[in-house]
Amino acid sequence: MEISQAIKAINYSSRSSHFHVLPLHASLTPTEQRLVFPRPPAGKRKVICATNVAETSITIEDVVSVIDTGKVKETSYDATTGMIRLAETWASRAACKQRRGRAGRVRVGNCYKLYTRHMETNKMQERPDPEILRTPLENLCLSVKSMGVKDVRTFLQSALTPPDATAVESALISLEKIGAINDNGLTGLGRHMVRLHHKLSFRLY
Numbered sequence: 001m002e003i004s005q006a007i008k009a010i011n012y013s014s015r016s017s018h019f020h021v022l023p024l025h026a027s028l029t030p031t032e033q034r035l036v037f038p039r040p041p042a043g044k045r046k047v048i049c050a051t052n053v054a055e056t057s058i059t060i061e062d063v064v065s066v067i068d069t070g071k072v073k074e075t076s077y078d079a080t081t082g083m084i085r086l087a088e089t090w091a092s093r094a095a096c097k098q099r100r101g102r103a104g105r106v107r108v109g110n111c112y113k114l115y116t117r118h119m120e121t122n123k124m125q126e127r128p129d130p131e132i133l134r135t136p137l138e139n140l141c142l143s144v145k146s147m148g149v150k151d152v153r154t155f156l157q158s159a160l161t162p163p164d165a166t167a168v169e170s171a172l173i174s175l176e177k178i179g180a181i182n183d184n185g186l187t188g189l190g191r192h193m194v195r196l197h198h199k200l201s202f203r204l205y
Contacts, residue, residue, distance in 0.1 A: 003049045024050035055098040066103040070115035079167035092128040137171035146194045
């Protein structure tokens with residue numbers, strides 16, 4: 001929505017005829033995403049309105065300026081309510097450093113930050129929270145079970161950033177309720193779910 005609003009605002013501006021405006025986000029088709037790479041039409045400046053997919057995934061050679069809002073939309077998971085939400089929050093300082101690096105990858109560039117140094121120091125974490133702390137753990141628990149691990153709780157607590165015990169317990173209870181796991185490990189349904197998840201993950205990658 002924010003990208004659509006930004007593009008509309010640019011196209012309605014008094015200098016819109018000077019700009020070649022393109023969106024870049026994960027919901028676009030590969031063909032639509034590839035439109036950001038060619039040079040713009042003669043006499044026009046290419047403007048790309050992008051999500052954080054532009055931080056590390058791609059290099060667009062003719063980008064010479066980056067405007068960094070300092071914000072990111074991130075999923076968070078509340079294990080007590082079982083609710084997932086996508087919320088706008090401050091990006092990490094590491095992410096903003098990556099954004100700055102998009103400008104001038106192959107030439108001298110500039111980065112314009114829409115936040116103060118005080119905000120950067122006091123509002124932003126050094127690094128983002130790992131995904132294991134922000135998402136439901138059903139798929140992860142299934143994958144761990146598929147490796148032959150009996151005690152998923154202990155196994156996940158040995159991770160570098162262990163998830164909340166409540167989130168692990170909630171995931172295991174959900175999997176038991178739908179019949180994907182039992183005391184002996186994965187059921188037939190559980191094995192099918194693991195295969196399906198791996199296929200989907202491979203396609204997305």
